[in-house]
Amino acid sequence: MTTYDVLFTIAGTISVAAALLAVSTKHLVHSALWLIVSLASLSGCYLVLGAEFVALVQLLVYVGAIVVLVLFALMLTRAPIGRSAEHDTSRVQRAAALVVGAATAALLASVLISAFGNDKKRVNGGGTHLLAARLFGSWVWPFEVLSALLLVALVAALALARLPIGPRGDADGVPR
Amino acid sequence: MIHPVLPMILVGLLFGIGLYGVLARRNAILVLIGVELMLAAAGLLFVTVGALTSDTLRAGQVMTIFVITIAAAEISVALGVILAVFRARGNIDLTEAGESE
Amino acid sequence: MMLGDGRFDSSTLALDFALQPSHLVVLLPAAIPVLVILLTRRSAAAFVVSATLSFLGLAAAIALLAQQARGGAVASPGTIGQLPVGPGFSIPLHLQVDRLSVLVAVAVGLVSWAVQLFTRWYLYSDPRYRQFAATVGLFTAAMQLVVLSGDLLLTLIGWELMGWCSYLLIGHESERSKARRAAYKAFLVTRIADTPLVIGLAILALGARSTDLGVVVTHWTHAAAHHHTALAAALLCLICAVAGKSAQVPFQDWLPDAMEGPTPASALIHAATMVAAGTVVLGKLVALLELSDPARLVLTIVASVSMVGAGVLAFLQHDLKRLLAWSTVSQVALMLLGLAVVTPRAGADLGIAHLLSHAMFKALLFLMMGWLSVLVAGTTVERLSGVLSKYPGCRRMVGIGLLALAGVPPFAGFVSKDLIIDQAARGGIDGDTSARIAFAALACVVLLTAAYSMRMWLILIHRTGAQRVQALEVVEDSYAVQEVGIVDMLVGLPPVDQHGRPIDGAVAQPAPIAEVEEEDDLLVHQQPGGGARFGLQLLALLSVVGGLLIFSPMLDVDWKHPNGWLIGAGLLLMGAVALLVRMMSVGTVYGDAAARVPVFVRAAASRGFDVDRIYVAVVRPVVGLAHVVTRLEGRLDAGVQRLPEASAALARRTARLHTHRPTTGLLAVSVGLVAVGLMGVILW
Numbered sequence: 015m016t017t018y019d020v021l022f023t024i025a026g027t028i029s030v031a032a033a034l035l036a037v038s039t040k041h042l043v044h045s046a047l048w049l050i051v052s053l054a055s056l057s058g059c060y061l062v063l064g065a066e067f068v069a070l071v072q073l074l075v076y077v078g079a080i081v082v083l084v085l086f087a088l089m090l091t092r093a094p095i096g097r098s099a100e101h102d103t104s105r106v107q108r109a110a111a112l113v114v115g116a117a118t119a120a121l122l123a124s125v126l127i128s129a130f131g132n133d134k135k136r137v138n139g140g141g142t143h144l145l146a147a148r149l150f151g152s153w154v155w156p157f158e159v160l161s162a163l164l165l166v167a168l169v170a171a172l173a174l175a176r177l178p179i180g181p182r183g184d185a186d187g188v189p190r
Numbered sequence: 191m192i193h194p195v196l197p198m199i200l201v202g203l204l205f206g207i208g209l210y211g212v213l214a215r216r217n218a219i220l221v222l223i224g225v226e227l228m229l230a231a232a233g234l235l236f237v238t239v240g241a242l243t244s245d246t247l248r249a250g251q252v253m254t255i256f257v258i259t260i261a262a263a264e265i266s267v268a269l270g271v272i273l274a275v276f277r278a279r280g281n282i283d284l285t286e287a288g289e290s291e
Numbered sequence: 292m293m294l295g296d297g298r299f300d301s302s303t304l305a306l307d308f309a310l311q312p313s314h315l316v317v318l319l320p321a322a323i324p325v326l327v328i329l330l331t332r333r334s335a336a337a338f339v340v341s342a343t344l345s346f347l348g349l350a351a352a353i354a355l356l357a358q359q360a361r362g363g364a365v366a367s368p369g370t371i372g373q374l375p376v377g378p379g380f381s382i383p384l385h386l387q388v389d390r391l392s393v394l395v396a397v398a399v400g401l402v403s404w405a406v407q408l409f410t411r412w413y414l415y416s417d418p419r420y421r422q423f424a425a426t427v428g429l430f431t432a433a434m435q436l437v438v439l440s441g442d443l444l445l446t447l448i449g450w451e452l453m454g455w456c457s458y459l460l461i462g463h464e465s466e467r468s469k470a471r472r473a474a475y476k477a478f479l480v481t482r483i484a485d486t487p488l489v490i491g492l493a494i495l496a497l498g499a500r501s502t503d504l505g506v507v508v509t510h511w512t513h514a515a516a517h518h519h520t521a522l523a524a525a526l527l528c529l530i531c532a533v534a535g536k537s538a539q540v541p542f543q544d545w546l547p548d549a550m551e552g553p554t555p556a557s558a559l560i561h562a563a564t565m566v567a568a569g570t571v572v573l574g575k576l577v578a579l580l581e582l583s584d585p586a587r588l589v590l591t592i593v594a595s596v597s598m599v600g601a602g603v604l605a606f607l608q609h610d611l612k613r614l615l616a617w618s619t620v621s622q623v624a625l626m627l628l629g630l631a632v633v634t635p636r637a638g639a640d641l642g643i644a645h646l647l648s649h650a651m652f653k654a655l656l657f658l659m660m661g662w663l664s665v666l667v668a669g670t671t672v673e674r675l676s677g678v679l680s681k682y683p684g685c686r687r688m689v690g691i692g693l694l695a696l697a698g699v700p701p702f703a704g705f706v707s708k709d710l711i712i713d714q715a716a717r718g719g720i721d722g723d724t725s726a727r728i729a730f731a732a733l734a735c736v737v738l739l740t741a742a743y744s745m746r747m748w749l750i751l752i753h754r755t756g757a758q759r760v761q762a763l764e765v766v767e768d769s770y771a772v773q774e775v776g777i778v779d780m781l782v783g784l785p786p787v788d789q790h791g792r793p794i795d796g797a798v799a800q801p802a803p804i805a806e807v808e809e810e811d812d813l814l815v816h817q818q819p820g821g822g823a824r825f826g827l828q829l830l831a832l833l834s835v836v837g838g839l840l841i842f843s844p845m846l847d848v849d850w851k852h853p854n855g856w857l858i859g860a861g862l863l864l865m866g867a868v869a870l871l872v873r874m875m876s877v878g879t880v881y882g883d884a885a886a887r888v889p890v891f892v893r894a895a896a897s898r899g900f901d902v903d904r905i906y907v908a909v910v911r912p913v914v915g916l917a918h919v920v921t922r923l924e925g926r927l928d929a930g931v932q933r934l935p936e937a938s939a940a941l942a943r944r945t946a947r948l949h950t951h952r953p954t955t956g957l958l959a960v961s962v963g964l965v966a967v968g969l970m971g972v973i974l975w
Contacts, residue, residue: 060237153247
């Protein structure tokens with residue numbers, strides 16, 4: 015066990031535990047909050063792996079933006095506060111989902127482990143300086159395309175929000 | 191120095207948990223949370239592989255940043271859809287999504 | 292103009308121009324259908340077009356003959372250029388002009404022209420005359436293409452085109468079911484026989500890596516020693532196709548049935564074109580035929596059997612047009628024998644010589660038969676009996692045709708037939724098996740030909756008892772000249788010829804003058820036009836003097852050493868047979884010598900010894916198979932039609948299983964993905 019191993023184990027355990035709670039809690043809002051914990055500790059894992067910029071972005075974008083967006087959506091869809099059994103599917107399907115999830119996890123982990131072996135490896139993190147050079151050097155075109163994608167997503171979200179739909183009878187007065 | 195086993199197990203677990211979340215939840219937003227977990231697993235895998243191999247182009251980290259960006263775009267559109275569905279149907283229960291009104 | 296710039300050499304008649312007479316020979320008849328169908332709406336206009344163009348086609352053929360005689364003909368004029376099929380194989384698509392093909396082209400052009408002239412009279416009131424004339428033109432073009440082609444592909448094209456045109460011509464009167472059946476039969480039988488032709492031509496062409504006729508012959512001449520079996524197989528395939536087209540055993544039965552077509556079509560098909568096409572094609576490849584003994588033997592046997600069998604059948608036919616048809620089978624077999632008995636040095640000249648003479652006299656006979664059948668409205672023995680006594684105007688030309696057919700010197704038929712017999716006799720003495728078989732068959736067929744020619748002649752000139760009495764009355768009337776006064780007789784009595792017989796049958800009984808005039812009008816109508824009669828007379832003339840052709844340098848035959856004993860014996864036997872037939876005919880009702888033969892034999896012969904039933908028996912299993920296939924197909928069809936319903940039911944049943952919940956489907960998809968992933972990991 016190296017220091018890296020220890021730190022990674024701690025962060026990873028927290029992340030997994032929070033993720034488990036996020037997908038199993040009966041409180042809607044709790045679910046979003048546990049997601050914050052899980053993703054934040056995942057950014058700790060990134061730090062251990064030497065990707066400090068990615069960890070920062072993870073915190074900023076996921077924790078700062080996305081989860082807040084999710085919370086907003088929960089509010090806007092009048093999510094019930096408190097415990098509710100309404101959020102889960104039937105027991106049979108949950109059991110099946112459990113089996114499938116476990117099988118997928120085992121499958122992925124076993125495949126990846128068998129692919130990379132268990133030899134101790136040096137963490138080749140590099141610095142943010144080099145990452146910046148690569149991001150705006152080799153990867154600049156995909157980066158620009160991504161910005162266009164973000165713009166399109168923005169417009170699409172706006173269009174969806176203004177979509178003239180409503181329940182039958184046009185109850186909420188949205189103009190047709 | 192790090193054992194590659196640990197990140198790989200974490201990737202598998204996060205992905206499996208995310209898949210469970212997608213399959214076991216009825217609320218569309220909770221399904222989205224499962225999807226976020228699966229995306230996070232993918233990003234972790236990118237970073238891990240980038241850190242453990244000689245990655246001169248920094249592709250692992252760059253790809254993770256891209257994945258996070260795409261996830262942001264995806265979730266904004268998805269939430270827009272969910273809101274539209276909510277306005278149209280009054281709930282966002284996926285088990286009733288296929289029923290005719 | 293052309294003389295000036297040296298494009299025309301007046302001494303050799305060579306023409307330095309892209310369009311050679313050989314092209315015109317093919318193109319002018321081919322233009323007939325195009326122009327007739329596109330431009331003309333009335334029969335008269337169609338006649339003008341087709342008669343003009345076929346005359347020009349004949350003129351082109353004669354010009355080609357003149358060129359060839361002077362040595363100025365282009366030996367292999369190209370057509371549309373070589374087909375681009377890549378290296379290693381060449382399809383030059385060129386024509387080939389040699390002395391034999393030129394002669395045949397002239398004969399085909401002449402017969403076609405005569406037929407076009409005659410058709411106008413024969414089908415005067417037929418609303419579909421235009422189509423008929425157009426088909427005749429296309430048919431002629433196809434035959435000329437086969438005759439002049441120097442490329443196996445062009446030969447095949449012309450050959451198939453002829454098959455199709457023969458179907459159209461035979462089935463011209465398509466409102467009659469018998470004509471339709473005959474057309475189908477001709478088409479199917481020749482079609483089946485054509486299948487080996489494609490195979491045979493493919494073998495020849497692939498071996499030589501070219502469809503050029505000259506290259507093919509050269510290559511196989513050298514390769515014959517090593518690839519004897521392949522050559523024999525290819526030639527046997529060709530012989531099979533030739534047997535189909537030329538109506539030889541076992542495909543012979545379509546040709547008599549083809550008599551259902553209008554008589555000009557029969558004349559065209561049977562005289563110069565379709566049935567002779569086999570001889571032409573084999574004649575082009577005769578150099579290869581000489582190298583393959585099995586092929587020669589098969590050809591000899593097929594031709595001998597056809598020749599003798601058809602001769603017997605011809606003698607027994609009740610319908611005189613079918614008699615001519617069977618005689619065509621017999622005569623075409625004779626041509627093929629002329630090819631089969633060739634010695635290694637000689638070319639196809641013997642067969643082609645007989646083809647030429649046969650084209651002349653058989654076209655003449657068929658057209659005369661058409662004329663006579665119009666006069667008496669039928670072609671059976673009962674109808675035609677005594678027709679020449681009633682209409683003596685036709686007597687000369689029918690007589691010439693029959694004498695040429697029987698092979699009486701000095702008519703054309705005698706010359707060409709005698710040359711073949713001579714050749715067969717010589718080959719037989721040299722120990723050639725094929726030639727011996729051929730000689731035996733020829734000896735039989737000479738007598739048979741004489742017999743059926745004599746029988747036909749006796750039927751045609753037969754005079755019934757009533758006619759004899761009438762003739763007697765006329766003669767007795769002529770004794771009364773002194774009593775009546777010569778002026779009265781000239782005015783009041785029917786015209787008679789120098790023998791005291793009524794002329795043209797105009798007065799079967801003493802009739803008022805007005806009626807005589809009416810019948811005269813009728814007779815004018817019952818006579819072909821001047822052009823057609825001129826064509827007939829030309830054919831008759833050529834039937835008489837056509838034998839002189841062997842003395843020309845165009846035909847390379849050994850005429851200097853005729854076997855006098857053979858000719859003498861043959862003529863004596865023919866005379867004896869003719870006498871025998873005459874004796875048999877005495878006392879029969881219609882002057883029909885075959886009436887002495889038992890009825891059931893004659894009936895069977897009229898049906899071609901029921902070969903048709905054998906055809907049907909061959910076809911029946913095929914039809915049965917087709918029925919089975921049809922039934923299976925029907926089942927399949929019903930099944931397919933029930934398929935949407937079944938799948939809809941299945942869909943409804945599965946729809947009941949469907950929960951309409953996305954997550955369930957997602958779960959199923961995930962399970963599947965995991966299963967696939969597991970399998971992939973385990974099986975890796």
